[in-house]
Every structure is written in C-alpha cells, then in structure tokens.
Amino acid sequence: MNLTNKTALISGGAEGIGLSIAKALGEQGMNIVLGDIDEAQLALADQALTELKIPCLSVPMDVTKPEDWQTLCQAAIDRFDKVHMIVNNAGVSGAPGPIERTSHQDWRWVTDVNLMGVLYGMEAAVPLIKQHGEGGWVINVASMAGMAGIPYAGAYTATKVAVVGMSESWHVELAKHNIHVSVLCPAFVQTRIHLSHRNRQAEYKLETSVQEENKGKKNAAQELVENGIPVDLVGKRVIEALAAGELYIFTHPSHRQSIAARFKAIDDAFARAAQSPLLQDIVDDPILSFD
Template identity: 60%
Template sequence: MSEFQGKTAVISGGAEGIGLSVARAVGKQGMNVVIGDIDEPQLKLAEQLLCDEGIEVLALPLDVTKPEQWQQIATSAQERFGKIHMLVNNAGVSGTPGVIEKTNIQDWNWVMDVNLMGVIYGTQTLIPLMKQHGEGGWLINVASMAGMIGVPMGQAYTASKVAVVGMSESWRAELTPQNIQVSVLCPAFVQTRINLSSRNKPSEYQTASDNEQEMSPARAAMAEHMQKVIDRGLAVEVVGERVIEAIRANELYIFTHPNYRTVLQKRFEAVDQAFERAAASPLVSHLLDEEIDGFM
C-alpha cells in the first residue's frame, strides 16, 4: 500500500498548472485532495477533471492572502476527510517584470502577499493540525529557480521565492522531530499561465497601468518573449510526478531542471570564493576557529 493511501492533501492554487499537476499525482497515489483557488470558474473545471479520474476531491474558493479563508479550508477539509496530512503551498503570481524604479509598490505588495504571506498563512493554519494528530506528514512549498539565483527585472518575484526557500530550510529543521517532512519545489520554466497571473489580480492591488487597454511596446515585447520561453518549458504533468518521486526520497530541494546545475554552481563558487577572502582578511580571520551557533 502507498504511504499516501487514504490521507489528505490541501493544495493552494490547485485549479491549474503545477497545483493541479500535484493534485492529480497525489490523487493517483490514493490521497484525498482539497484544492483551493481564487479562480472559481477554473476551480470547477479542475474539480470535474479530478472527479473524472476517480480522485476524492473537495474544491473551495481560496484567496491565500486572507487568513480567514485558510481557516475555512482547514475546517471544511477536516469535516469532509478528517485528518490533514499534506500541505502544498503552491499559489503564486509573477508580478510585472520591470526595472527597479518602475516596479510600483502595489505590485510589490501583491507579489509578497500572495507568494510569501500566502505560504505563511497556510503553514500557520495547517501545520498545527498535523502536529495534533501525530501521524506526521508533508509540507511542500513551491518556490522557483528564482529562489536560488536572482532573476533580472523580476525583483519582487525573486525576493518572494528566496524567502520561501529560506523558510523551507528553517521549517525542515523545526518540523523533522514531528515527522513532518518539508520540501521546497524549485522549477525553472514550466508550461503554466503564471505569466498571465494579473488576470486574477484583486482590485486593491491594481494601478492605472493594469487597466490600460494597450501595453507599451517594451512591455509587449517582454510579454511576447516570456510567452515563448514558457511555451518551450517543461510539460506541467511531469512536475507532479517529480514531486512524488522527490518526497519519497526525502529531498529538501526538489529540482525539475537538472540543466540549471551549472548556473547554480557558478553562484556556489562565488560564495566559496567570498568566504576565502573573508578567511584571509585580518579584520575577521580570527573567527575561523570560533564555534558556530544558531545555524546548525
């Protein structure tokens, strides 16, 4: 019997893309699936798809920036299925690419509220429920390759995903004693509609530029390029299966694009070289032999 059989997964942003891919993958393993999404018409389509595949599913509206909606998800999931064993913090938005001085504060707030605070609200709501039943479980946070290395013209998105990677590392150490396994998914380009996430942007985050009928030539060119890159991306169906494979192997970092290894190695080499320079500095070299506190 699968270790997932009969257990329950809650997945934010589960109506399409990576969230739906994970929902299908865990459902095939015998899990009950609770999907939440802000896009209610798409949510209904996802619910029907999962039902047609014989997966036990509960589909509920969810704006991840609203803690009270997370609580409603938790209550409804427990009423329908009992215990919750897995949380997949998947909901995310791309923001509007642009240079530093042209990324407005409303866009920063939107990206950070969804990509960062949404993860925090979900985790704070559901992890205590996993601790209570004492059977362990899984916490899967969806970050990005941008969580590993900065993306030019995407500072808000990068900042949010770096934070998700760091929180996942922290929570891994914290939750291992409770037998709750933490993993962070860091894909590169996948065939999703994240580049079109502004279609679901709530009014409180919108600006005049969001309501313009036509994009500037620069933004239009950037949007066209991004669409081509995404169209060449990894098939989204693969991602859910990769998540199952990785959590069975108890992987902290779940990578989907091994070709990016060389990019990260350059970063790690630069970090290592920076430590070498610090070790050679007469100002701080005396710390080499000091005990490390707080990080191990």
C-alpha cells in the same frame, strides 16, 4: 512513504503546477482539497479529479486572507477528518521591469500572494498536521528564482528566495514532529503563469499611469514559459522526490551548472573573508546551532 487515504491541501490547485501535483498525489491514493481564487477553473479541476476517481473537495479562497485558510481547513476536516499535507503552490509573477519602474502595488501583490500566502497556509495547516501525531508533509513551491536572482524580476525573486529560506527553517523545525518539508524549485513549466494578472485582486490594481505604460508591451515571459517542460511532469517528479525524502526538489537538471557557479562565487567570497587581516581572530569561532 504511504500516502493512501491521507489528505492534502493544495493552494492554487485549479490549474498548472498545483493541478499537476493534485493529480499525482491523487493517483497515490490521497484525498485532495483544492483551494483557488479562480472559481471557474476550480470547478473544471474538481471535475477532472472526479473523473479520475480521486476523492476531492474544492474551496474558493484567496491565499492572502488568513480567514480563507481557516475556511479551507475546516472544510477539509469536515469532509476528510484529518490533514496530512499542505502544498503551498499559489503564486503570481508580477509585471517584470527595472527597479525604478516596478510599482509598489506590484511588490505588495507579489509579496502578499507568494510569501504571506505561504505563511498563512502554514499557520493554518501545520497545527492540524501536528494534532493527529501521524506525521505529514509540507511542499512549498518556490522557483529556480529562489536559487539565484533573476534580473528585472526583483519582487518575484525576493519572494521565491524567501520561500526557499522559510522552507529550510521549517525543515529543521518540523522534523521532530515527523513532518517532512520540501521546496520545489522549477525553471520554466508550460502553465499560464505569464498571465498571472488575470487573478490580480481589486486591492492590488495598478495605478492607471502604470496600466497605460504596460499596454501593448511584449510579455517577455510568455515564450520562455511556452518552451518550458510539460506541466504533468512536475507532479510525477514531486512524487519521486518525496519518496526519496528530498528537501530541494528540482525539475530542470540543466540549471545545475549555473547554480553551482553561484555557490562557487559565495564560497570564493568566504575564502577571501578567511584571508582578511581584520577577521583572523574569529576564523575558527564555533558555529551556533539553534536546534
């Protein structure tokens, strides 16, 4: 894996996991293009990378706007000539709560940033990576929530399961172009994800009644995030997993057993389906392959 002098686009790269990955890729000799909605943090991140002598460019952008992705890509080409990697990292947590009390505005916000933002990033960057024929990488940041549903976080879970599924599709689809797709699935990491509302765009503002209801509520995620793993570990782990050519990148081995229990529950359900008198004629049907 030779990353030297190659160029990576990183959404949500102004802080947290995105900046951790930016530093780790920069240490491998990559040029870094950061995109983020928070201009003040972006300036600090740019300064931090420059002090580390990492060639970098930062572009204010909102991942929910396809035209912002075009601006980011054009800036990257103008400065570094080619794009080899996209890290779709920008994400928001939404407000946790039971089904009937999760606002549609929140669903739209979380879906537009965490899911559509990844799609728009792929639409803009993948043609550029294909274009030079040197191959490249896609790293989509999902979550452990993409491996098993989290109660009271339906919207967040839906987007992260989707990002895992999209990554699996694209892993097969892009392999013939020598583009390797990975999906990063961390559990809790020490970042400001529990304060995601700081980046909520005006068009997704919560209705006044929901704002009132949320006022003074304890932020349930805060303690979990504060007890998470140090953020610098994540970037380093990504480099290790990229070198190993992994599709799924995990950072929390302690979660292995709970995910294994989920797979067992699914496998057990298959076993029961295979025993069903209704399905005996199709038990050995051939599996369709799309590739």
